[in-house]
Amino acid sequence: MEQQRENTDQKKNYSKREYSYSSFVRSFTLPDSANAEGIEAAYTDGVLKIDIAKREEAKAVRRQIEIK
Numbered sequence: 713m714e715q716q717r718e719n720t721d722q723k724k725n726y727s728k729r730e731y732s733y734s735s736f737v738r739s740f741t742l743p744d745s746a747n748a749e750g751i752e753a754a755y756t757d758g759v760l761k762i763d764i765a766k767r768e769e770a771k772a773v774r775r776q777i778e779i780k
Contacts, residue, residue, distance in 0.1 A: 745770035 742748065742764065750765025 745766050747765040747767045752763045754761050
């Protein structure tokens, strides 16, 4: 007895897309020169932009570098 198999698999065209929906948390410590009330954030087109304002005392501190 002879068995014969016929393979009729054709190429299958398909696309696979994976999406991940999860939360993301990042934290950091602000320097003492930061003004906590002057923080602004915006999330646009997948980019998070954070503006951290300086305190007035920190703005007054200037350094002068002498060039010889």
